[in-house]
Amino acid sequence: MNLDMDITDRSVTEYINSKYKPPYEKLAPFRNLGERDRIPIIRKETESVLTMLLDLTHPKKIFEIGTAIGYSTAFFAMSCPDAEVVSVEKDEYAFRAAQLNMKNAGVDDRVRLYLGDGQEIADRLREEGEHDFDMVFIDAGKSHYRRFLDSVLEIVSDEALIVSDNILEHGMTASDDYDPKNKHKTNILNMRAYINHLMRDRRFRTTLMSVGDGLAVTRFRRYPDE
Numbered sequence: 001m002n003l004d005m006d007i008t009d010r011s012v013t014e015y016i017n018s019k020y021k022p023p024y025e026k027l028a029p030f031r032n033l034g035e036r037d038r039i040p041i042i043r044k045e046t047e048s049v050l051t052m053l054l055d056l057t058h059p060k061k062i063f064e065i066g067t068a069i070g071y072s073t074a075f076f077a078m079s080c081p082d083a084e085v086v087s088v089e090k091d092e093y094a095f096r097a098a099q100l101n102m103k104n105a106g107v108d109d110r111v112r113l114y115l116g117d118g119q120e121i122a123d124r125l126r127e128e129g130e131h132d133f134d135m136v137f138i139d140a141g142k143s144h145y146r147r148f149l150d151s152v153l154e155i156v157s158d159e160a161l162i163v164s165d166n167i168l169e170h171g172m173t174a175s176d177d178y179d180p181k182n183k184h185k186t187n188i189l190n191m192r193a194y195i196n197h198l199m200r201d202r203r204f205r206t207t208l209m210s211v212g213d214g215l216a217v218t219r220f221r222r223y224p225d226e
């Protein structure tokens, strides 16, 4: 696998991104920092799709798994000034950096950061009676999306929007040709099973997009009898 490989024609992506404008002034230096330190923050084209989804759905309570240094977390908080954002990161160093970055971005009053595993924190929030997250962004360990999702469904509203990033894994999800030595087989099989679940379960309506490293946009619907 070539980790620099784009799943779409590079010149097309470059053209699209040439139209990108940072939606908020404070985000520009933050993005530069992430890109300089090669921290895998959401790509510009992914951010653009998320902006549109947020504009259309106006979420009030957002749950994110995979904070890293908090770029997307700050982006969610700035895009939705009435929303509360909860984000989980398992790496302590990144978590500490994110705490500082939320203060610097001026959104720390609406952002709650947790250090730990995404599923474990979702379970803890459920036990504490938290619910009604109307938007979820899953952007963490690629092999674990299914267990993240199962726990998240316990704390979301009846018609939540769930966005999963990096689902195409540099093309490997689509074709074994991109993993000739089978080094990522487990990841790939887990991601394919996750996507099949999103496509087959009647509670989900999902569109798969070749944006960034692949995006699954899912509308969840809870049925009263389930």
Ligand SMILES: C[S@@+](CC[C@H](N)C(=O)[O-])C[C@H]1O[C@@H](n2cnc3c(N)ncnc32)[C@H](O)[C@@H]1O
Pocket: 040, 041, 042, 065, 066, 067, 068, 069, 070, 071, 072, 073, 088, 089, 090, 091, 094, 116, 117, 118, 119, 139, 140, 141, 144
């Ligand atoms: C792609 S980065 C997140 C980027 C961030 N969402 C952004 O766009 O600015 C993925 C992050 O998920 C974290 N992570 C991986 N497995 C995790 C888990 N089980 N629970 C919580 N965070 C996890 C990694 O440490 C890493 O910082």
